Amino acid sequence: MDETKSFWLPNGKKHSWFDCHRKFLPEGHPYRRNVKDFLKGKTVHDDPPPWLNGEEILHERINNICGLRKTVDCGGKGHDNPTRSIEGYGVDHNWVKKSIFWELPYWENLLLRHNLDFMHKEKNFFDNLVNTVLNVPGKTKDSINSRMDLPLFCRRPELEISQDGRVPIPIFRLSKEGKEKFLTWLKTDIKFPDGYVSKFSHCVNLNSGKISGLKSHDCHVIMQRLLPIAFAELLPKPVHTAISDIALFFRDISSKILKIExxxxxxxxxxxxLCNLEKIFPPAFFDVIEHLPVHLPDEALLGGPVQYRWMYPFERYMYHLKKKVKNKARIGGSIVAQCVNEEISYVTNNYIAPSTVQVPEKDVNEIRFTYKYLDVPIMFQQEGRISGKSSSAWLNDEDYNILQTFLLLNCEVFEPYERMFEDYMMDNHPNITSNDMTRAKDEKFAMWCKDYINNASKSFEFPLWMLEFVQGPKHQIKSWPMYYSRGYHYHTQSHGQNKKTMNFGVCVPGTTETEYFGLIEEIFMIEYHGAVGLKAMIFKCHWFNIDQGIRRHPSGIVDVCPQMHYDKYDPFILPEQCDQVCYVPYPRLRSRREEWWTTIKVMPRGFFETKEVSQNAIQNNIVDHVIPSTNIVRVEAHAVQDDSNYEPMPMINPEDEYLSENDFIDQYDEYSDSDSHSD
Incomplete structure (x- = not known):
C-alpha cells in the first residue's frame, strides 16, 4: 500500500496507475529509458516492490501508523477524512483502517491473505477496454476530462484538444464502419456449441452502437476467445497486438492446469x-482494475489455478438460493424455510418412506452396444444417444472399402496383421515406397485380411467376432442428424448450418503432431452379419487441407481456410476419436479471396480430465503449450489522419468545479453518510 506510484488526475477526479508497471520490467529494458511514451521526461530505475509477509505488514507498518483505527470503530469504508486523522496518509502510505482479519491468530502467517477475484477483474477490464474502443458515451475512458489531463502528464500533442475545441480521434477508436462490422460480427456471425455461452447477441445494440447486459461468463468468453482475433483488421496493428496480448494473458493464467515453470x-x-497499453491509451484508462493483473501470476504460484479461487461457483449457488425466495419481505427466512423443506423431503424419501427401488425408464434413443462375448474390442462398445428423424441409405463400393479398411487399421487386434501385410508387400515389391505402401493398404488391406483369416481359420481357431468382422459390414446404414456422446452434442452440417449454434465442427489428432479439422457431414450406424452382431457409430466428415489450409500463431491460435480441402478421400472417424470445435470467421472490412476461420476447441460438459491428460499444461490437451514472449509495440502516431469515417466526440464542457483530492474525499464522505441515513 505504501509502494504505489499512482497519482491523482485533477480533471478526471480519480487515481491513475498509469506508468506504474515499468518497474516490473527486467533491468536494462528499453521501456525503462523511454521518456516520450509514458510520463513525460521520466525514466524508471526502481525495482519491483518487495513481496511483504504478514509480520512485516502488521508490525512494521500497520501498528506504527498513528490514528489508524479498526474496522469496528471506523466502519467498513474507513473514510473519515484520512488526510487529517491518519498520520502520513497519502505521503508515506495509503492505509485507512485496520482490517478485522488481523485479529485472527494465523492471519499474519498466511502467504496469500487477500485473493484477487479473477472473475470480476476480467469482467471490469473487458468492460473498460471495449467501451473505450467503441467510444460508448458515459462509459469510455477517453472522455473530455481525460483529454484535459493528457497534456499534464504525457507528450501526445496530436491528441490534445485544439484551441477551436476540436478533439482529435485516437488510433484505438473504431471507425463507424469498423464499429458496425464488429457489432454485427458479435450479433450474427459468432456461433458456439450448445451450452457454451449464453445468447449474447441480445446484448448487442446496433442502433446505439454499444454492448450492454453481458454476464460475467459472456465477458470471459469474449475476452479469451474473441478479442485475440476481433480487431486484427479493424484497428491498427499495434493496437490489435496490445489488446490481443492482454486477452491471451487472461486465457493462459486462467487455465485449468498450470505448471510452476x-x-x-x-x-x-x-x-x-501493460506498458504496451500505456503507449496507446490515456492515463484515465488505467485505474486499479488495469493495474491488478500484474499480481495475478504471483497469486497463481501461491494459490494455484484460478478455478479454485474465483467467484463463479458462488455466484451460481447464490442464483440457486435466490430461486428459493417466496416472500420478498423476508428473504433470509424464506431461504431457510425452503432449505428445511428440501432436507425434510430428502430424509423422508430416502430413510422413512418404504424402500422401493424405482427403475428408470429406458430411453429409446439411448445407444449402448453390449455383447455376450467378452473379447469384443472397445471400439464396438460405444455409448451415446441419438436424436432426430432417422433415415436409411446404402454404402457405395468406394465408401464400403474405405470404411472397412479404416476400422481394421484402428483396431489394436489387427496391428500384427498390418505388419504382416507390410512384409507381404515388401516381399512382392522390394522397391515399394512409403506412399505406395499407404496406397496399397487403402486399396488391398481389407481384402487381404479377409482372405488370410478365412484361410487360416481352417487350421487355427479365431474369436467369433474376428471372423465376422473381416467379412465386412452390411451395405445398408441408418443415419441420424444428432448424436450425444462423451459430453458432446454433435450435429450434421446440413442439420445445424441454419441454427444459431455450431455443433458440427470436429478435430482429430493425427499420427504426428498434425491435427485434422473438419465438418460432420453424416452420422450413421453400421452393423455386421453374424451371431455377435457388431455395431458401431461412424462420423463421415469433410476435412480441411492440413498443409496450405492451416496456419498456427505463436500464441497457440489455429486458423483454417474453408476453401482448401484435404486431397485424400478419408472421411470416416469414430466418435471417440474426435473433439468438438467451433469455427469463428474474422471480422473484415473488405472481402478477400481466401477466408480464414479461427478454431476454438470445446471441453466436454460433465467430464473431467484424467491424470494422464492433466500432465499437459495450459489450454492444449495434446502437446505442451508454450507461451511466447511478448514483444514491444511501435506506435508511430496516436491520432488518425483522416477522421471522416469516425463519430466525433461530443464536446461537453465540464460543469463541475475543480476538486482537489482532499475535497473529493470530503464530498464522498458526506455522500456516504447521507446514503446510510436514507437507508
Missing part, C-alpha cells in the same frame, strides 16, 4: 503487455 512466462509478459 509455465507461470514464470506470464509473469514476465504482463509488465510488457
Amino acid at each position: 509455465d507461470v514464470a512466462r506470464p509473469k514476465e509478459n504482463i509488465a510488457i503487455m
Whole structure:
C-alpha cells in the first residue's frame, strides 16, 4: 500500500496507475529509458516492490501508523477524512483502517491473505477496454476530462484538444464502419456449441452502437476467445497486438492446469503487455482494475489455478438460493424455510418412506452396444444417444472399402496383421515406397485380411467376432442428424448450418503432431452379419487441407481456410476419436479471396480430465503449450489522419468545479453518510 506510484488526475477526479508497471520490467529494458511514451521526461530505475509477509505488514507498518483505527470503530469504508486523522496518509502510505482479519491468530502467517477475484477483474477490464474502443458515451475512458489531463502528464500533442475545441480521434477508436462490422460480427456471425455461452447477441445494440447486459461468463468468453482475433483488421496493428496480448494473458493464467515453470512466462509478459497499453491509451484508462493483473501470476504460484479461487461457483449457488425466495419481505427466512423443506423431503424419501427401488425408464434413443462375448474390442462398445428423424441409405463400393479398411487399421487386434501385410508387400515389391505402401493398404488391406483369416481359420481357431468382422459390414446404414456422446452434442452440417449454434465442427489428432479439422457431414450406424452382431457409430466428415489450409500463431491460435480441402478421400472417424470445435470467421472490412476461420476447441460438459491428460499444461490437451514472449509495440502516431469515417466526440464542457483530492474525499464522505441515513 505504501509502494504505489499512482497519482491523482485533477480533471478526471480519480487515481491513475498509469506508468506504474515499468518497474516490473527486467533491468536494462528499453521501456525503462523511454521518456516520450509514458510520463513525460521520466525514466524508471526502481525495482519491483518487495513481496511483504504478514509480520512485516502488521508490525512494521500497520501498528506504527498513528490514528489508524479498526474496522469496528471506523466502519467498513474507513473514510473519515484520512488526510487529517491518519498520520502520513497519502505521503508515506495509503492505509485507512485496520482490517478485522488481523485479529485472527494465523492471519499474519498466511502467504496469500487477500485473493484477487479473477472473475470480476476480467469482467471490469473487458468492460473498460471495449467501451473505450467503441467510444460508448458515459462509459469510455477517453472522455473530455481525460483529454484535459493528457497534456499534464504525457507528450501526445496530436491528441490534445485544439484551441477551436476540436478533439482529435485516437488510433484505438473504431471507425463507424469498423464499429458496425464488429457489432454485427458479435450479433450474427459468432456461433458456439450448445451450452457454451449464453445468447449474447441480445446484448448487442446496433442502433446505439454499444454492448450492454453481458454476464460475467459472456465477458470471459469474449475476452479469451474473441478479442485475440476481433480487431486484427479493424484497428491498427499495434493496437490489435496490445489488446490481443492482454486477452491471451487472461486465457493462459486462467487455465485449468498450470505448471510452476509455465507461470514464470506470464509473469514476465504482463509488465510488457501493460506498458504496451500505456503507449496507446490515456492515463484515465488505467485505474486499479488495469493495474491488478500484474499480481495475478504471483497469486497463481501461491494459490494455484484460478478455478479454485474465483467467484463463479458462488455466484451460481447464490442464483440457486435466490430461486428459493417466496416472500420478498423476508428473504433470509424464506431461504431457510425452503432449505428445511428440501432436507425434510430428502430424509423422508430416502430413510422413512418404504424402500422401493424405482427403475428408470429406458430411453429409446439411448445407444449402448453390449455383447455376450467378452473379447469384443472397445471400439464396438460405444455409448451415446441419438436424436432426430432417422433415415436409411446404402454404402457405395468406394465408401464400403474405405470404411472397412479404416476400422481394421484402428483396431489394436489387427496391428500384427498390418505388419504382416507390410512384409507381404515388401516381399512382392522390394522397391515399394512409403506412399505406395499407404496406397496399397487403402486399396488391398481389407481384402487381404479377409482372405488370410478365412484361410487360416481352417487350421487355427479365431474369436467369433474376428471372423465376422473381416467379412465386412452390411451395405445398408441408418443415419441420424444428432448424436450425444462423451459430453458432446454433435450435429450434421446440413442439420445445424441454419441454427444459431455450431455443433458440427470436429478435430482429430493425427499420427504426428498434425491435427485434422473438419465438418460432420453424416452420422450413421453400421452393423455386421453374424451371431455377435457388431455395431458401431461412424462420423463421415469433410476435412480441411492440413498443409496450405492451416496456419498456427505463436500464441497457440489455429486458423483454417474453408476453401482448401484435404486431397485424400478419408472421411470416416469414430466418435471417440474426435473433439468438438467451433469455427469463428474474422471480422473484415473488405472481402478477400481466401477466408480464414479461427478454431476454438470445446471441453466436454460433465467430464473431467484424467491424470494422464492433466500432465499437459495450459489450454492444449495434446502437446505442451508454450507461451511466447511478448514483444514491444511501435506506435508511430496516436491520432488518425483522416477522421471522416469516425463519430466525433461530443464536446461537453465540464460543469463541475475543480476538486482537489482532499475535497473529493470530503464530498464522498458526506455522500456516504447521507446514503446510510436514507437507508
